[in-house]
Amino acid sequence: MIEQHLLLKRVDFIFVQDTDWEKILQKSIHRSRQELINELISSELKGRGGAGFPTGLKWKLTSEVQGNEKYVICNADEGEPGTFKDREILTRVPYKVLTAMAVCGYIVGASNGIIYLRGEYQFLEKPLNEAINEFSYFCKKINLDFTIKVFMGSGAYICGEETALFESLEGKRGEPRNKPPYPSVNGYRNKPTVINNVETLAHTYTIFKYGAKKFYDLGVQYSRGSKLFSVSGDTPKPGIYELELGMSLQDFVEEFGDGDTKAVQVGGASGFLVPRKKFSETAIGYQGKLIGISLPTGGSMMLFNSSRSMYNLLDNYLEFFREESCGQCTPCRIGCQQLLAGIKAVKKGDRPAPYLDKLLKLSETMQFTAKCGLGQSVANSFASIVENFREEMIY
Amino acid sequence: MSETIHITINGIPVEVEENTVILDAAKRINVVIPTLCYHQDICVAGNCRVCLVEVTGQKRLAAACATPCEEGMDILTNSLKVRNCRKHIIELLLSEHHSDCTKCYKNGKCELQFLASEYKIMTQDFIELYDEKVHTIDNFSPSIVKDDSKCIRCQRCVRTCEELQGVNALSVAYKGHRMKISTFYEKSMNEVVCTNCGQCVNRCPTGALVEKNYIEEVWEAISNPDLHVVVQTAPAVRVGLGEELGYPAGNRVTGKMVSALKRLGFDAVLDTDFTADLTILEEGSELLHRLKRALLDKESNVPLPMATSCSPGWIKYIEHMYPEYLPNLSTCKSPQQMFGALLKTYYAKVRNIDPKKIVSVSVMPCTAKKFEAARPEMHGSGYRDVDYVLTTRELAIMIKQAGINFAQLEEMEFDRLMGESTGAAVIFGVTGGVTEAALRTVYEIVTGREIPFKNLVVLPIRGMEGVRMSSVKIENPLEEWKFLEGVELNYAVAHGLTNAKKAMDQIKNGSASFHFLEVMACPGGCLGGGGQPIPTNFEIRKKRAAAIYAEDLGKPIRKSHENPEVIKIYKDFLGQPLGELSHKLLHTSYQTRERS
Ligand SMILES: Cc1cc2nc3c(=O)[nH]c(=O)nc-3n(C[C@H](O)[C@H](O)[C@H](O)COP(=O)(O)O)c2cc1C
Ligand code: SF4
Ligand code: SF4
Numbered sequence A: 001m002i003e004q005h006l007l008l009k010r011v012d013f014i015f016v017q018d019t020d021w022e023k024i025l026q027k028s029i030h031r032s033r034q035e036l037i038n039e040l041i042s043s044e045l046k047g048r049g050g051a052g053f054p055t056g057l058k059w060k061l062t063s064e065v066q067g068n069e070k071y072v073i074c075n076a077d078e079g080e081p082g083t084f085k086d087r088e089i090l091t092r093v094p095y096k097v098l099t100a101m102a103v104c105g106y107i108v109g110a111s112n113g114i115i116y117l118r119g120e121y122q123f124l125e126k127p128l129n130e131a132i133n134e135f136s137y138f139c140k141k142i143n144l145d146f147t148i149k150v151f152m153g154s155g156a157y158i159c160g161e162e163t164a165l166f167e168s169l170e171g172k173r174g175e176p177r178n179k180p181p182y183p184s185v186n187g188y189r190n191k192p193t194v195i196n197n198v199e200t201l202a203h204t205y206t207i208f209k210y211g212a213k214k215f216y217d218l219g220v221q222y223s224r225g226s227k228l229f230s231v232s233g234d235t236p237k238p239g240i241y242e243l244e245l246g247m248s249l250q251d252f253v254e255e256f257g258d259g260d261t262k263a264v265q266v267g268g269a270s271g272f273l274v275p276r277k278k279f280s281e282t283a284i285g286y287q288g289k290l291i292g293i294s295l296p297t298g299g300s301m302m303l304f305n306s307s308r309s310m311y312n313l314l315d316n317y318l319e320f321f322r323e324e325s326c327g328q329c330t331p332c333r334i335g336c337q338q339l340l341a342g343i344k345a346v347k348k349g350d351r352p353a354p355y356l357d358k359l360l361k362l363s364e365t366m367q368f369t370a371k372c373g374l375g376q377s378v379a380n381s382f383a384s385i386v387e388n389f390r391e392e393m394i395y
Numbered sequence B: 001m002s003e004t005i006h007i008t009i010n011g012i013p014v015e016v017e018e019n020t021v022i023l024d025a026a027k028r029i030n031v032v033i034p035t036l037c038y039h040q041d042i043c044v045a046g047n048c049r050v051c052l053v054e055v056t057g058q059k060r061l062a063a064a065c066a067t068p069c070e071e072g073m074d075i076l077t078n079s080l081k082v083r084n085c086r087k088h089i090i091e092l093l094l095s096e097h098h099s100d101c102t103k104c105y106k107n108g109k110c111e112l113q114f115l116a117s118e119y120k121i122m123t124q125d126f127i128e129l130y131d132e133k134v135h136t137i138d139n140f141s142p143s144i145v146k147d148d149s150k151c152i153r154c155q156r157c158v159r160t161c162e163e164l165q166g167v168n169a170l171s172v173a174y175k176g177h178r179m180k181i182s183t184f185y186e187k188s189m190n191e192v193v194c195t196n197c198g199q200c201v202n203r204c205p206t207g208a209l210v211e212k213n214y215i216e217e218v219w220e221a222i223s224n225p226d227l228h229v230v231v232q233t234a235p236a237v238r239v240g241l242g243e244e245l246g247y248p249a250g251n252r253v254t255g256k257m258v259s260a261l262k263r264l265g266f267d268a269v270l271d272t273d274f275t276a277d278l279t280i281l282e283e284g285s286e287l288l289h290r291l292k293r294a295l296l297d298k299e300s301n302v303p304l305p306m307a308t309s310c311s312p313g314w315i316k317y318i319e320h321m322y323p324e325y326l327p328n329l330s331t332c333k334s335p336q337q338m339f340g341a342l343l344k345t346y347y348a349k350v351r352n353i354d355p356k357k358i359v360s361v362s363v364m365p366c367t368a369k370k371f372e373a374a375r376p377e378m379h380g381s382g383y384r385d386v387d388y389v390l391t392t393r394e395l396a397i398m399i400k401q402a403g404i405n406f407a408q409l410e411e412m413e414f415d416r417l418m419g420e421s422t423g424a425a426v427i428f429g430v431t432g433g434v435t436e437a438a439l440r441t442v443y444e445i446v447t448g449r450e451i452p453f454k455n456l457v458v459l460p461i462r463g464m465e466g467v468r469m470s471s472v473k474i475e476n477p478l479e480e481w482k483f484l485e486g487v488e489l490n491y492a493v494a495h496g497l498t499n500a501k502k503a504m505d506q507i508k509n510g511s512a513s514f515h516f517l518e519v520m521a522c523p524g525g526c527l528g529g530g531g532q533p534i535p536t537n538f539e540i541r542k543k544r545a546a547a548i549y550a551e552d553l554g555k556p557i558r559k560s561h562e563n564p565e566v567i568k569i570y571k572d573f574l575g576q577p578l579g580e581l582s583h584k585l586l587h588t589s590y591q592t593r594e595r596s
């Protein structure tokens, strides 16, 4: 048994079979709304798709808003390059997600659910709709008024941002909205809306099934439960792993590294690059000195060995942002262009090395001023790469 | 009941109602926060990010135009963090921008330039992103020039065209660094469904969307001693022009404007109001004619309601969007075009000038008039009826170029022969004005009595509501109009094309009860036209409207049919309204245009 030797605590909740969904659904909707919300709150589950907002609180807020038109949206846009955990969940345990959406609908008073499915996942549309048909059939049988529809995304990364996603659903251009108002009061069609990542929803299933404690007992303070990680890069065993939160990066690298790991990018392009010397002081979770505070489509772990150029990495990321920014706001649209042009100029010797400091200041301005999470988080990878690998940027 | 919220801005306590945004709260205590994408007339975008302010305790800055005040907020509008970020944003905008201010039409009138100047952006540390090679200027439209290299992507134009006009000629294309403001398939403005109304031009903060100007052409004509250059000025120009020349909004500068035009060297300074009066007689007769066919002769298929035709933006809109209702349009040309046609016929004859040598210039609050003047059918006189159309803004530029100290000018009167006008013509410049003027005349034609409103002010049709409806009952008509006895004459007024659409949809679904529909393409009517001074917004429109109504009240004659020059032109030249010559010179036809 290899498992025994592993350093990291493997968890197996998410992909465990979902054949008991009818029972879980029926059991849940016979509990009081308050009871369910309290269960979620005490599990301390936080959103797995973005800002790590407490899921119980999110549902509670929407349940408290007056109104009979509300929505539950499952964010399956999964745009982060190299990440495919949400796809796996929808392929292997779709009923967990459907059940979670229906329970959410019961709690907040919504009778419509929408799955916003990444455009590239077209092949999932049919099986998902088949599952939805069966699911709907059962809902009718137990007199639960909840319908779910699949909406195919437009293929733009920004449409994973919740308010851009609403715009896209409404048939408009995917541009993030001003916040406030927040989705809980003013979301899709300007109605109160709960929007959650696929994985977040799947975790609620676990919580409704086993109770909050079983989930809460995993992880560390502020970062409870388990999480799916997409491990890629210079690793002998790329893939999706469900791991307990709070692990140290040192342990992670020891298990997944190739013996020559120079740095790990935590959280994809909008995350942070952690250099080897900081592995032991870095833990993976949500709060405080732990990093990965805001990982849009969190869960990407990319390992780099000493053969990799960190300059190229940053160049790639900035190219990605320059293309994938929706382009509406000044700091993000032009900031991304400047950062990319700037590091190229320094590399070529057209600008002196201290120009990097001007760019660092610019990335900070972007963090303070951009309209949405995309522009705000460019500074994460930019600053962590430039500060830790400054030489590689210049020579 | 809305709650009161207590906040402080730069240490000063402020009380505001719930949902007040920080920008408005700051205005209360005379703190100005710079903006670019914000415009009072349209929805909030929050994309330029220059209005950012610091809310103590929050790491990220808040967009003042989009963020509602919350209880206890402590806001700083000029902290070091705010200043540094705002400077960065301006520098970024400039780095993407073709900043050749000295060669730019908006030089001295540009909101981006103001900001750069205010923040003393003296150096460009960032890398120049503007690439000359990839930009073309679209100047194929007779009305509007679009230069993307001057665009800051604030989307004011997009929101304007969508919300105020419902046309959607402009939209955002591509994403990321390629994001731009585009038209359908990136065609020229000349080839897409655009009404040339210029509302987008009026709201563009930079030189990216501007009017096509004919200033040099007009100077050239004026300087040519062989030519007789005549200018006509529209009613809304006189209540806007002052704003470009240092007056606060709402000042009438009619007399000084005439003076200035003479100093510019025009051979005659005449008044479009004259043909506005004429329009009332033609259009009023046309309405009565249609009513007669419908009510007395019991003809079916009489195109009613009859819609006004003096707003060229509206004409192009209906040609694209509701071509099946073109017969409902009055066949009357707009006052500008009637004027042009008479200038090169009647005026030429009376003044004994070779029409070939007449250059017909008009000053309009409108960019769509430029397109209208260029329509092939506008050659009723045998020549191009109107040669050059200038906007109010272009006239102000010429006045400045000529070194005229406008404020000190003596007031002068329009020249005679097509210079006389009435209060009814003046109110053509405000939404509802054409209807009011028409009622003053039509009612009197039919009953022999003045319209029964105090001071001839038809109050129910005034105001700024998007679509307004009212009616007047015809009692005791003259013998000839007996068939109108007891008829409620219903009329509707719409301004801004989004509102025109509402009225048209009523016609389309059969719920319209009105006989007469007035549409002005621009919000507020011509006084809010695309060629009017920038800024134009709700408050300014109200002030200009008040100025127009005041001018009407001050006029000795206030009914179009009493204009002595109008009476004379029918006697000496035209014969009668809807007569043969009228048809040739004063009426026109329309064409179906594609919807995309
Ligand atoms: C640029 C950007 C892209 C995003 N893409 C995704 C995505 O693909 N999937 C997702 O679940 N959340 C994405 N998010 C986060 C969502 O905005 C939102 O926070 C999330 O769906 C909330 O769900 P959760 O609370 O379950 O995490 C993205 C955020 C940003 C700023
Ligand atoms: S930060 Fe970027 S992606 Fe977000 S709204 Fe601004 S331009 Fe669009
Ligand atoms: S648009 Fe404004 S900033 Fe740009 S060149 Fe013209 S005047 Fe200068």
Ligand code: SF4
Binding pocket: B144, B160, B161, B165, B167, B168, B169, B170, B193, B194, B195, B196, B197, B198, B199, B200, B201
């Ligand atoms: S001129 Fe009028 S119709 Fe044309 S793009 Fe501008 S706002 Fe739209």
Ligand code: SF4
Binding pocket: B150, B151, B152, B153, B154, B155, B156, B157, B158, B181, B203, B204, B205, B206, B208, B209
């Ligand atoms: S054309 Fe003008 S109004 Fe439109 S986005 Fe560009 S700068 Fe703004």
Ligand code: FES
Binding pocket: B034, B035, B036, B037, B038, B045, B046, B047, B048, B049, B050, B051, B052, B063, B064, B065, B066
């Ligand atoms: S004016 Fe507020 S973001 Fe543009």
